[in-house]
Amino acid sequence: MASSATVGDLVSQPYKYGFVTDIETEKIAKGLSEDVVRLISAKKNEPAFLLDFRLRSYRQWLQMEEPDWASLGHPPIDYQEIIYYAAPKQQEKKASLDEVDPKLLETFEKLGIPLSEQKRLSNVAVDAVFDSVSIATTYREKLAEHGVIFCSISEAVKDHADLIEKYLGTVVPGNDNYFAALNSAVFSDGSFVFIPKGVECPMELSTYFRINSGDTGQFERTLIVAEEGASVSYLEGCTAPMFDTNQLHAAVVELVALDDASIKYSTVQNWYAGDENGKGGIYNFVTKRGQCRGDRSHISWTQVETGSAITWKYPSCVLQGADSVGEFYSVALTNNRQQADTGTKMIHVGPRTRSTIVSKGISAGHSSNSYRGLVQLGPKAVGARNYSQCDSMLIGDQAAANTYPYIRSQQPDARIEHEASTCRISADQLFYLQSRGIAFEEAVSMMVSGFCRDVFNQLPMEFAAEADKLLALKLEGSVG
Amino acid sequence: MIRPDAPVLLEIRDLTARVEDQPILKGVSLTIRAGEIHAVMGRNGSGKSTLSKVLAGHPAYTVTGGTVRYMGDDLLSLEPELRARAGLFLGFQYPVEIPGVSNLEFLRVATNARRAGKGEEELDTFAFEDLVRERLQVVQMDPAFLERSVNEGFSGGEKKRNEILQMALLEPLVAVLDETDSGLDIDALRIVAGGVNHLAGPDNATLLITHYQRLLDVITPDYVHVMAAGRILRTGGKELALELEERGYDWVDAELASLERTPAEVG
Numbered sequence: 079m080a081s082s083a084t085v086g087d088l089v090s091q092p093y094k095y096g097f098v099t100d101i102e103t104e105k106i107a108k109g110l111s112e113d114v115v116r117l118i119s120a121k122k123n124e125p126a127f128l129l130d131f132r133l134r135s136y137r138q139w140l141q142m143e144e145p146d147w148a149s150l151g152h153p154p155i156d157y158q159e160i161i162y163y164a165a166p167k168q169q170e171k172k173a174s175l176d177e178v179d180p181k182l183l184e185t186f187e188k189l190g191i192p193l194s195e196q197k198r199l200s201n202v203a204v205d206a207v208f209d210s211v212s213i214a215t216t217y218r219e220k221l222a223e224h225g226v227i228f229c230s231i232s233e234a235v236k237d238h239a240d241l242i243e244k245y246l247g248t249v250v251p252g253n254d255n256y257f258a259a260l261n262s263a264v265f266s267d268g269s270f271v272f273i274p275k276g277v278e279c280p281m282e283l284s285t286y287f288r289i290n291s292g293d294t295g296q297f298e299r300t301l302i303v304a305e306e307g308a309s310v311s312y313l314e315g316c317t318a319p320m321f322d323t324n325q326l327h328a329a330v331v332e333l334v335a336l337d338d339a340s341i342k343y344s345t346v347q348n349w350y351a352g353d354e355n356g357k358g359g360i361y362n363f364v365t366k367r368g369q370c371r372g373d374r375s376h377i378s379w380t381q382v383e384t385g386s387a388i389t390w391k392y393p394s395c396v397l398q399g400a401d402s403v404g405e406f407y408s409v410a411l412t413n414n415r416q417q418a419d420t421g422t423k424m425i426h427v428g429p430r431t432r433s434t435i436v437s438k439g440i441s442a443g444h445s446s447n448s449y450r451g452l453v454q455l456g457p458k459a460v461g462a463r464n465y466s467q468c469d470s471m472l473i474g475d476q477a478a479a480n481t482y483p484y485i486r487s488q489q490p491d492a493r494i495e496h497e498a499s500t501c502r503i504s505a506d507q508l509f510y511l512q513s514r515g516i517a518f519e520e521a522v523s524m525m526v527s528g529f530c531r532d533v534f535n536q537l538p539m540e541f542a543a544e545a546d547k548l549l550a551l552k553l554e555g556s557v558g
Numbered sequence: 559m560i561r562p563d564a565p566v567l568l569e570i571r572d573l574t575a576r577v578e579d580q581p582i583l584k585g586v587s588l589t590i591r592a593g594e595i596h597a598v599m600g601r602n603g604s605g606k607s608t609l610s611k612v613l614a615g616h617p618a619y620t621v622t623g624g625t626v627r628y629m630g631d632d633l634l635s636l637e638p639e640l641r642a643r644a645g646l647f648l649g650f651q652y653p654v655e656i657p658g659v660s661n662l663e664f665l666r667v668a669t670n671a672r673r674a675g676k677g678e679e680e681l682d683t684f685a686f687e688d689l690v691r692e693r694l695q696v697v698q699m700d701p702a703f704l705e706r707s708v709n710e711g712f713s714g715g716e717k718k719r720n721e722i723l724q725m726a727l728l729e730p731l732v733a734v735l736d737e738t739d740s741g742l743d744i745d746a747l748r749i750v751a752g753g754v755n756h757l758a759g760p761d762n763a764t765l766l767i768t769h770y771q772r773l774l775d776v777i778t779p780d781y782v783h784v785m786a787a788g789r790i791l792r793t794g795g796k797e798l799a800l801e802l803e804e805r806g807y808d809w810v811d812a813e814l815a816s817l818e819r820t821p822a823e824v825g
Binding site for chain 2: 506509511517525527529531
């Protein structure tokens with residue numbers, strides 16, 4: 079009798095991006111103090127308003143406590159053991175890619191993100207962030223012809239200080255929450271996107287985040303502003319080397335959409351998740367929020383979360399403008415000892431605002447996967463509507479899935495629909511597919527992609543196939 | 559069609575199997591040649607469904623003894639998917655629903671896996687589309703079923719038709735049909751049986767597992783085997799099924815009781 083596999087524990091495929099680039103790095107001493115905040119600001123020659131913002135946030139952070147309401151468990155984080163600034167030794171940001179350290183270009187090439195002129199991804203402009211700094215942004219000139227600004231946030235602080243001062247911290251204030259306050263104090267780099275009035279961004283924009291140093295935290299800050307009638311689709315990707323210690327990643331992303339503007343923000347997150355016993359991996363505490371400030375504006379979040387030891391992340395929409403639309407499409411896969419507590423907040427402020435939430439959680443191994451979402455309808459949100467669908471899939475019998483939907487409505491006639499389901503890949507389903515000649519792992523992967531299709535359909539085409547492959551890879555060699 | 563010189567496709571010898579700690583098959587022997595239609599009849603719990611699951615390689619069943627040669631090779635050492643690619647087909651009594659996986663995509667992947675097993679080229683989506691539309695006629699199925707998820711929301715009859723559609727696409731050498739007639743009304747039964755008759759040919763064989771004569775009214779078997787308590791008690795022609803219909807299964811119990819008293823004489 080063939081020892082045919084049964085649905086049981088999942089074991090991760092070895093992590094493909096776990097290498098470390100050997101490059102000389104300038105780091106500051108570990109630990110956090112007001113001096114460190116000043117030092118970071120000074121290194122970046124920042125204007126006074128930004129140093130003030132950092133210091134205010136830092137002082138507020140000192141008064142705050144790490145949140146403990148999520149379904150997550152981890153040993154206490156020692157914030158004095160983290161290095162808050164690390165940058166590959168390379169003087170000024172280079173005008174041309176030819177001057178960028180070839181080791182860095184090679185690193186991104188290995189990650190499948192070629193930056194050099196010849197090999198660039200066609201029709202995708204990339205900002206590459208390595209540890210604390212942005213090392214290159216492609217297609218800048220072509221974008222500039224359309225008035226689109228796409229650069230690192232450090233450059234934006236220098237070249238477009240007015241825009242930064244106008245928008246930074248207006249969606250996620252410096253004291254929003256513990257991790258956002260920390261980020262606001264010490265953020266080092268990230269991306270800035272500005273789409274002027276009436277412009278449809280001619281290509282996909284993408285930022286690729288790479289953590290390289292073992293003892294460094296990554297605190298990037300992304301700000302995307304779409305003026306009246308503008309539209310943009312933006313994708314972020316993330317990987318990190320394998321270390322047996324945990325690295326902290328606490329990012330903030332702010333989106334601003336004015337009248338009739340549209341922002342589509344997609345994430346394929348594949349940080350190192352730790353080994354099968356839960357040693358190492360990234361702690362991902364991220365604050366992402368979009369503000370539909372204008373009437374008829376539209377913000378859409380799509381995320382595929384496969385990595386990180388811990389994911390704490392709730393990309394949200396504040397639907398302020400009348401008739402504005404917020405969307406959240408999420409696939410979160412956890413395996414081994416990974417923990418994810420993720421979801422969204424849809425805050426309906428304006429009249430006739432609409433939001434859609436589609437969340438697909440897949441838990442395998444001994445992992446835990448929670449959806450946590452808030453739908454809030456304020457006193458002026460007359461005629462607002464929400465549709466939520468939260469589905470969980472369990473693989474094996476050791477994994478856990480939870481759904482925590484919160485609904486707060488001050489609209490007696492509001493239409494709020496919530497659907498939830500939980501399914502398990504059953505041995506009989508797998509056997510059925512196998513008995514038709516389909517190999518066990520392909521059968522699992524067919525069922526998982528079928529489960530995620532509603533979300534993958536939302537990803538930019540170039541990345542949908544990628545996401546499908548990534549999930550298959552994460553589950554490969556797995557059910558046994 | 560019985561041809562004594564036809565090649566042996568499946569040869570089961572003294573097969574024993576258990577599920578968890580419960581022995582179910584207690585020594586089954588059966589030889590199936592190309593061109594033949596066999597029917598295995600028996601009460602619920604006689605082990606006939608277990609036989610079909612063991613042949614297909616269901617992981618819940620453990621073979622404890624005996625051999626199964628398929629086209630001369632050791633069938634039991636193969637993973638279920640390899641058995642399928644080699645042309646063994648199991649039509650399920652209760653086909654499972656697989657939400658999210660499109661029926662069309664599933665049928666295409668399965669067909670291509672079988673084609674690879676035969677050393678044939680993969681069909682692209684267009685070529686497959688043509689093939690599947692042609693084969694849909696075998697079971698008079700609405701193409702709309704291709705767009706749905708595998709078996710999801712299908713009625714009992716639609717699920718069984720979908721099984722026979724898969725059989726029509728995979729062109730198995732040995733098709734084991736487990737209670738394909740259960741839950742079918744008379745029209746659906748006629749359509750499903752028509753499909754099975756259409757697909758039966760001189761180079762393949764069919765093993766029908768059924769409780770009732772009514773399936774055998776529409777598919778004429780060459781051999782009928784009566785199974786009880788994990789063994790084949792008697793083998794005969796199609797008249798044996800009629801005898802069962804007439805006399806019921808009580809005489810089987812009597813025969814079984816006499817066997818139990820003299821276990822040493824059981825082959």
